Structures are given as structure tokens and as C-alpha cells.
Amino acid sequence: MNETAPYASKPEDSLGRLYGTGPSPTRSEFQRDRxxxxxxxxFRxxxxxxxxFLHHEGxxxxxxxTHTLEVSQIARSIARALRLNEDLAEAVALSHDLGHTPFGHAGERALHRAMAPYGGFDHNVQALRVVTQLENRYAEHDGINLTWETLEGILKHNGPLIHPDGRPxxxxxxxxxPAGVADIPAVADLRLSSHASLEAQVAAIADDIAYNAHDIDDALRAGLVQLADFEDAPMAGPIVREVEERYPDVGAKRQTHEVQRRMITRAIEDVIAQSAAGIVEAGVASAEDVRMAGKTLIAFSPPTAEAEKGLKAVLYKRVYRDEAVMRPVRESEAVVERLFAAYMESANMPGRWGDAATTASDANARARIVADFIAGMTDPYALDEHQRLFDARPEFR
Structure with a gap:
């Protein structure tokens, strides 16, 4: 890897880990996090x-x-071009969705509603609970003992949580x-009012680039839309027309792939150009300068940002709110809500989860245990638990 820029995060300058480890002769601290x-x-x-789209539909x-791996690849590409630390960008990208519930954002919405009396549910905070408390692989401590910089990136890749005066x-x-944000074990204060590193900001925008292009691909696979439906869509439209004109006789799948790869490439190139100029304009000379810059420095250009916002509106209307998507969404939300209510009532969870919920000090503690258990479920396991508790298995058809 080329020498990184002065404002890149340096593994040798890391604030370290909550639990000390010896140096590795072959890997940097951020590579170890990854x-x-x-x-x-x-992660598995x-x-x-x-x-x-629900995993069993196709x-x-x-x-x-697969989304996480795609985000990671895009993040590395941007980080490399900007001479940032690719390993930290990759680590944040790989971990950014570890706190997500089963059934995508539908499950998250349902769990957040169920947890409303107990402080709510936030997938970024949950990801930190996963990597600092819930993973129990090591003999000496809970969690996987990541560096401060990776923890900061997981929590703040979308921006600060509070203003300098403490307002959300x-x-x-x-x-x-969200509840629990003040209880995250780390080697130092995660500084909720500052921006995260450029590497974390890269992971955040890589997420946007990935799902914009790939949700179009999945919607086409699902038969919800045709490529021609995006001819006038912001961001995608010019590329769709360009591909249809240049490759009129190839199949729809090849046309779709051409559109997808061109969207990703142009978005990446736009981010690199805009961010390089923004970094220079901000005058940052260190990773600490980045945190104190008072604004996000990794960004789309204004025209692309506006087009990206417009494309999201089209996807929201034509894909995310289509009845073929919403029908299983409503049922999956109901599954999560039923599981939460049943576990709160009876603590009928396997192994250590049931034991912990039974002996919880109060309803808040019990609810957090239940939320941890549900958030960690895969889609199939959530359906298995619904079958066990209610003798019914939704088919989402």
C-alpha cells in the first residue's frame, strides 16, 4: 500500500484497546481488527x-x-485513492451492519417500537454491544477487543451523535x-460530539453507493421494475439511456450489470474528486484535525448528492413501498413483536439468555437482554423460534 496521507489514521498512533495485547509481527492494529x-x-x-428482499425469496x-462485502470493496477503493488507511476503512465497513436485526430494517423498526419503553433500539449502538460485550470468544474478556478507532467508526460513521453543547x-x-450509548466499554471516551475519521466517513458513503446500485439490481431480479423504468430517474437515468443506446441488442441482465457497474464507478470517482478538494479546503493536517473539522469531509459533489437523493425517492416509491415488498415486511415486523412480547412475559429463551432474563434486576435489564437475543437472530432462526412458541410459521407470501 502507498504511503498514507498526513490526515489518514495511523495504526501506530492508535489509542489502543481496552484489553492490552502484544504487538503482532505481521499485522497492523487495524488489520487485526479486520x-x-x-x-x-x-459476521457469519x-x-x-x-x-x-427476504433471504428465502431467491x-x-x-x-x-454480500452487501457488507460490497461496501468493504468500495470503501477500500475510495480509501486507496485518497491515501487513507485502507485497513481501518475496511474494518468499519465490515462491522457497520453487525447490529442489524433479522428481516432488515423491518425488524429494526419493530424492535425499536417494542423497546420504546426501555430506551429504544439503535443498530449502530447494537453493533458496539456485539463487538464489546456479546461476542464471547476470548478466554480473558468479553467482546473482540477492537481498537478505539474502529469502535469510534462503528458508532459515528454517519456523523456525531451530539452537538458540542450536548444537544442530540x-x-x-x-x-x-439511544439507550446504552454511554455504557460502551472502550479504552477512551468515544467523543460523541466530534466527527469520526476519514476512513469511517468513507465506509458510510460506500454504504450509500452500494445499496443504490444493488437495490436496483435486486428490484429488477424480483420483477418489480424494468430497466426502462429508471430512464428518467435521477443519477441512474443518464446511465440507463447510455447503456440502452450503446448495447441495444444484449440481454436485460447484461444491460443491468452495465448500468450497475457504471453507477458505482462514477459515484466512486465523484466522491474521490469532491473529497480530495474538500480535504484541501478544510486544511486538515492530521486525523485529529479531521475530527475537529466540524463537518463531514467525505461527500458527493452537490449535483451528485442531489441526484442521489432523488434516486432514493424513486427507489422508496417503486421498490421499498411496493406491496410485494411491504406484505412480507408487515409480517416480519409482527414476528419480531410477537417474539419480544413472549420473551418478556416468560423469559423462554435457550441457554444463557433465558437464565440472564430470569435473573435480570428489573424490566429495563430484561428488555435489553431480550433485544440482544432477538437482534442476534438470523431470519431462519427467528422463524424457528416463532414456530416453537406459537406453533405457526409465516410464509411471507
Whole structure:
């Protein structure tokens, strides 16, 4: 890897881990984080968790694992071009969805509603619970003992959580900070009011690039739309028309792939150009300068940002809210809500989960245990548990 820029995160300058480890002769600290994430149980479970289309509707639809790998590849590409630390960008990208529930955002919405009396549910905070407390692979401690920089990136890759004066920031303004955010074990304060590293910001925008292109692909595979339906869509439209004009006689699948790869390439190139200029304009000379810059430095250009927002609106209307998608969404939300209510009532969960819920100090503690258990489920396991408790298995048809 080429020498990184002065404002890149440096593994040798890491604040370290909560539990000290000896140096590795072959890997940097951020490479070790990446490897620990890949070998975690929570990472493997992503292969059976929904991205947009429920996993059993078709084996070629993306799941949380394939989406995560795509985000990781895009993040490395951007980080390399900007001379950032590719390993930290990859580690944050690989871990950004570890806190997601079964059934995608539908499961998250349902669990958040169920947890409303107990502080709510947030998948970024849950990801941190996974890597700091719930993974129990090591003999000496809970969690997988990631560096401070990776933990910061998981928590703040979408931006700060609070303003400098303590007011909730961004999407937390309406409901306040999620429960548990103050209880994350780390070697140092995660500094909720500062921005995260450029590498974490890269992982966040890579997520946007990946799902914009790939949700179009999955929607076409599902038969919800045709490629021609995107001819006038922001961001995608010019590329669709270009591909249809240049390759009029190839099959729809090849046309779709051409559109997808061109969308990804142009989005990446746009981010690299805009971010390189923004970094220079901000005058940052270190990773700490980035945190104190007061704004996100990794971004789309204004025209692309506007087009990307418009494309999301089209996808929301034509795909995410299509009845063929919403019907299983409603049923999967009901599954999560039923499981939560049943576990809260009886603590009828296997092994250590049931024992912990039975001996919980109060309803808040019990609810958090139940939420941890449900959030860790794969789609098939959630359906198995629904079958066990209610003698019924939704088919989502």
C-alpha cells in the first residue's frame, strides 16, 4: 500500500484497546481488527439476514453479508485513492451492519417500537454491544477487543451523535440518544460530539453507493421494475439511456450489470474528486484535525448528492413501498413483536439468555437482554423460534 496521507489514521498512533495485547509481527492494529471482525459469529450470521428482499425469496438476492462485502470493496477503493488507511476503512465497513436485526430494517423498526419503553433500539449502538460485550470468544474478556478507532467508526460513521453543547445531533434530534450509548466499554471516551475519521466517513458513503446500485439490481431480479423504468430517474437515468443506446441488442441482465457497474464507478470517482478538494479546503493536517473539522469531509459533489437523493425517492416509491415488498415486511415486523412480547412475559429463551432474563434486576435489564437475543437472530432462526412458541410459521407470501 502507498504511503498514507498526513490526515489518514495511523495504526501506530492508535489509542489502543481496552484489553492490552502484544504487538503482532505481521499485522497492523487495524488489520487485526479486520480479522477479528471477519472471524466473529455475528459476521457469519449476516449471510442469513435480510438486506431488502427476504433471504428465502431467491438465492441470488443480496443479504447483509454480500452487501457488507460490497461496501468493504468500495470503501477500500475510495480509501486507496485518497491515501487513507485502507485497513481501518475496511474494518468499519465490515462491522457497520453487525447490529442489524433479522428481516432488515423491518425488524429494526419493530424492535425499536417494542423497546420504546426501555430506551429504544439503535443498530449502530447494537453493533458496539456485539463487538464489546456479546461476542464471547476470548478466554480473558468479553467482546473482540477492537481498537478505539474502529469502535469510534462503528458508532459515528454517519456523523456525531451530539452537538458540542450536548444537544442530540442529526437523526437523534427527535428521539434523543439511544439507550446504552454511554455504557460502551472502550479504552477512551468515544467523543460523541466530534466527527469520526476519514476512513469511517468513507465506509458510510460506500454504504450509500452500494445499496443504490444493488437495490436496483435486486428490484429488477424480483420483477418489480424494468430497466426502462429508471430512464428518467435521477443519477441512474443518464446511465440507463447510455447503456440502452450503446448495447441495444444484449440481454436485460447484461444491460443491468452495465448500468450497475457504471453507477458505482462514477459515484466512486465523484466522491474521490469532491473529497480530495474538500480535504484541501478544510486544511486538515492530521486525523485529529479531521475530527475537529466540524463537518463531514467525505461527500458527493452537490449535483451528485442531489441526484442521489432523488434516486432514493424513486427507489422508496417503486421498490421499498411496493406491496410485494411491504406484505412480507408487515409480517416480519409482527414476528419480531410477537417474539419480544413472549420473551418478556416468560423469559423462554435457550441457554444463557433465558437464565440472564430470569435473573435480570428489573424490566429495563430484561428488555435489553431480550433485544440482544432477538437482534442476534438470523431470519431462519427467528422463524424457528416463532414456530416453537406459537406453533405457526409465516410464509411471507
Amino acid at each position: 480479522d477479528r471482525i471477519i472471524h466473529s459469529t455475528a 450470521r449476516l449471510q442469513h439476514k435480510t438486506q431488502v 438465492r441470488h438476492f443480496r443479504n447483509r453479508l 445531533y442529526g437523526r437523534y434530534e427527535e428521539e434523543g440518544l
